[in-house]
Amino acid sequence: MADKPAKVMICRHSGVTRITHWLNVLAVSLLLMSGLQIFNAHPALYWGAASTFAEPWVSMKKVEVGGEPRGITTVGDLRFDTTGLFGWSGAEGAREQRGFPAWATIPSYRSLADGRRWHFFFAWLFVINGLVYWLWGLARGHIAKDLLPSRAQLRPGHILHEIVTHARLRFPKGEPARSYNVIQKLTYLLVIVVLLPLMVATGLSMSPGFNATLPGLIDLFGGRQSARTIHFLAATGIVLFVAVHLVLVVVSGFWNNMRSMITGRYAIEATGADGDRA
Secondary structure (H helix, E strand, O other), X not given: OOOOOOEEEEEOOOHHHHHHHHHHHHHHHHHHHHHHHHHHOOOEEXXXXXXXXOOXXXXXXXXXXXXXXXXXXXXXXXXXXXXXXXXXXOOOOOOEEEOOOHHHOOOOOOOHHHHHHHHHHHHXXXXXXXXXXXXXXXXXXXXXXXXXXXXXXXXXXXXXXXXXXXXXXXXXXXXXXXXXXXXXXXXXXXXXXXXXXXXXXXXHHOOHHXXXXXXXXXXXXXXXXXXXXXXXXXXXHHHHHHXXXXXXXXXOOHHHHHHHHHOOEXXXXXXXXXXXXX
């Protein structure tokens, strides 16, 4: 039987990257759950400056159907029965009218005020943590070196090849595993350059205090309700990113990936590169 390829340990993630990553995990998780608590105060979304209560483009509510309460979620012209999960949530016999279920929100009980307190506290942690990451990344060249794709990587043929390779769950080994591929780079840039800043900007635009300081920001997003909708959509995009990210962490080598994000050490197949033999 053939011997397994020798392994070497490389330093894949710096201490600052690892610390800010885990602080982001904490902050984003609690921002999401407290945000759902805030959303539950009025579980509907609109476009424009004002709420047109009769015409939400997304809503979660309890509706009587044949004399029986049902949770109905609407998205545009589509209607879904989401009883037990959205709109009319909870276990059979203990259901209540609320957008997202109690287990998905912080706090689990109904409290808009407490939801806002949790949200604002972790929003500051998120912003400060993000600034630390950006300033350190720019100063040390991490953003330019590790996250910006090269011209060769941006060739359509190369991108298509990486998409097909990812779809087949084939992951780089040896030297290519030392750095991010173009799909990873573009995805991370989308999140940290577009989605996360968009969440911060739309969140600030919904703050009455910030509106007094910079009133033009809310107009940039088309009004308060449009800002709220964009905030929700950006959060949804982050949830989808996290879901795909976790799946890929598991299928590409859970323990190796976790070790690299905790200790910085990542095992790759030896190809003559420098490193500590595993």
